Amino acid sequence: MLILLAPDFSSLDTIWRNPLPFALWPVGSQPLIAHWMDEAVRTGENGVRIFAADRPGDIRRVLEGGGYWSRSVEIISIPRDDAAPVDVVRVDHLPGQFLSPPATAEELLEHWLGLQKYWLARRTAGGVEIDREMVPGGWVGPMARIHPGTELMPPFWIGARVQVGFGSRVGPDALIGADSVLDANVQVQNAVVSPGTYLGRNTRLHHSVAQGGILVDIGRGCRVDIAENFIMGSVTQRQSPVSVVGRLGALLAAILLAPLAKLWPGQKWTRSMVRDAAGLEENLETGKRGPLLIRRWPWLWLVVAGRMGWFGIFPRGQEDLNNVPQETADRLRSAHPGIFSWADLQGCHEVAAPDEWVHAAYQVLQENDTVRQMLFRNVIRLALRTPEK
Numbered sequence: 001m002l003i004l005l006a007p008d009f010s011s012l013d014t015i016w017r018n019p020l021p022f023a024l025w026p027v028g029s030q031p032l033i034a035h036w037m038d039e040a041v042r043t044g045e046n047g048v049r050i051f052a053a054d055r056p057g058d059i060r061r062v063l064e065g066g067g068y069w070s071r072s073v074e075i076i077s078i079p080r081d082d083a084a085p086v087d088v089v090r091v092d093h094l095p096g097q098f099l100s101p102p103a104t105a106e107e108l109l110e111h112w113l114g115l116q117k118y119w120l121a122r123r124t125a126g127g128v129e130i131d132r133e134m135v136p137g138g139w140v141g142p143m144a145r146i147h148p149g150t151e152l153m154p155p156f157w158i159g160a161r162v163q164v165g166f167g168s169r170v171g172p173d174a175l176i177g178a179d180s181v182l183d184a185n186v187q188v189q190n191a192v193v194s195p196g197t198y199l200g201r202n203t204r205l206h207h208s209v210a211q212g213g214i215l216v217d218i219g220r221g222c223r224v225d226i227a228e229n230f231i232m233g234s235v236t237q238r239q240s241p242v243s244v245v246g247r248l249g250a251l252l253a254a255i256l257l258a259p260l261a262k263l264w265p266g267q268k269w270t271r272s273m274v275r276d277a278a279g280l281e282e283n284l285e286t287g288k289r290g291p292l293l294i295r296r297w298p299w300l301w302l303v304v305a306g307r308m309g310w311f312g313i314f315p316r317g318q319e320d321l322n323n324v325p326q327e328t329a330d331r332l333r334s335a336h337p338g339i340f341s342w343a344d345l346q347g348c349h350e351v352a353a354p355d356e357w358v359h360a361a362y363q364v365l366q367e368n369d370t371v372r373q374m375l376f377r378n379v380i381r382l383a384l385r386t387p388e389k
Contacts, residue, residue: 002045004036005088007101008054008081012108015223016209016216021054023091024062025112026194028119028157028175029131029141031062032091035119039095040071047072050091051084094118106221113209113218116175116192120155131157138171141178147280159195166281181235183333184275200231201333230334242309250303250310253293261297264290269298274315276307276337284315292340292349293383299339311375312338313360314351324357332357335364340382342371349387 006023018025023033033050040048048071052059056077063073078084092111093099097118102111123139131139137154140146146164153171159178164170167185174188177195182188187204194211207219212234215224226232242250261267268288275281282302287295299315302308308315315337321329343349343359350356363371375382 001047001049002036002040002043003085003088004033004048004050005081005084005090006033006050006052006054006056006059007090007092008052009092009102009108010054012102012105014105015109015221016211016214017223021052021058022108022112023050023052023054023059026177026192027094027112027115028123029159029178032094032115033059033063035094036089036091037063037071037073045071047074049074049076051076051078051088053078053080053083096122106218109209109216109218109221113190113192113207117155117173120157120173120175123155123157130160145280153189163280165201165275179235196235198229198233198235201330203232230330242303242306246310247304247306250300254297254300254304257294257297257300261287261290261294264294273317274337275317275333276302276315280307281317282307282315291384291386292344296339302337303339309336309338310379311340311372312336313341313363314338314343314356316351320351324361328357328361331364332360335360340375340379342375344382344385345374345378349385 006021009022024031027035037048050059050073052075056075060075063075090101092101094115099111099114102108131141134140135152135154138152139157141158141160141162143160144158144162146158147166147168149166150164151169153169156171156174158164158170158176159180161179162176164182165184165186168182169187170176171189173190176182176188176193177197179195180193180197182199183201183203185202186199189205190207191205192209193199193205194209197210197212199205199210207217209216209218210232213226213229213232215226215232217224264287266289269285270288271283271285273281274284285298287297289295299308303310313332313335316332321332324332341360342363343353343356346359348356348359
């Protein structure tokens with residue numbers, strides 16, 4: 001039987017103030033304790049006993065009784081670490097790694113970052129592997145979307161379903177947790193992005209950890225809570241701007257309107273490079289004839305893909321953002337585009353309209369759902385509106 005001690009570092013966790021015990025802090029693709037469960041399987045142990053003084057209930061819930069590893073798991077609560085048997089293995093490092101326990105809050109963060117680098121350096125192909133080695137020492141999880149203009153510098157790990165925008169640089173020693181989004185021109189080096197974190201445009205992350213709206217600067221030993229979600233935030237607050245029903249409706253509309261849009265008399269299509277809230281670019285077509293929904297028929301496919309909503313600001317490119325005040329541009333970058341916008345209700349039907357950016361800024365700044373409700377009530381009228389020449 002493998003006997004472990006989940007050490008109590010809660011008194012040292014005064015900078016990050018992580019809600020989880022250290023044994024559950026992520027190391028690479030899974031919590032630290034999970035690496036020891038894998039070790040129990042590799043070494044043929046028939047069971048695992050874990051002594052824990054720090055939040056043992058959380059550890060018990062994560063391990064779910066040990067069924068995932070086909071090993072029996074017993075969690076024993078103790079009042080303090082020295083109440084555990086003397087022959088226990090401390091879960092403050094990875095299997096095969098030898099480190100001294102941290103003694104200060106700063107050492108705790110450096111210690112944890114060292115675990116990340118050790119895990120990354122020892123990754124090898126073989127066995128059951130869902131990640132692929134994109135370049136030697138560079139791993140990418142399934143369904144990750146990386147812009148072709150991204151600079152990748154091994155070693156690095158990019159988790160499942162991560163989105164990386166154009167002009168970004170990942171690595172060396174970068175770990176990007178699953179479901180995270182890196183906007184355009186983001187740099188992550190010697191740092192960790194926790195799962196489900198959004199990093200805004202032009203963010204530089206070095207010797208740090210980003211977790212939702214929390215930035216922990218390991219080098220300076222400090223924590224900063226970021227209030228502006230266009231700089232850093234949780235992806236759960238930035239999910240797809242349209243529901244499944246809305247996406248199905250867009251798919252049905254796109255199919256039914258395809259013949260009408262393509263054969264509309266005198267129709268002319270123009271292309272422009274636009275970006276979504278994740279910084280991913282799209283060469284988007286827009287028509288010059290017919291009602292708004294016919295003109296914007298190609299946009300429906302982005303709604304189906306979950307990259308655009310029925311309602312939101314107009315999709316725009318970098319050149320359009322360069323023509324508005326910097327603070328407004330930052331907010332517009334993080335806003336989801338839509339087929340119909342507040343500007344449409346004001347008679348502005350193109351990004352090039354002189355006052356369009358003012359209406360877009362107003363729409364983004366509204367914290368309630370008033371604008372969306374107004375657009376929803378007028379959606380038929382907007383869809384059939386034919387702008388004056």
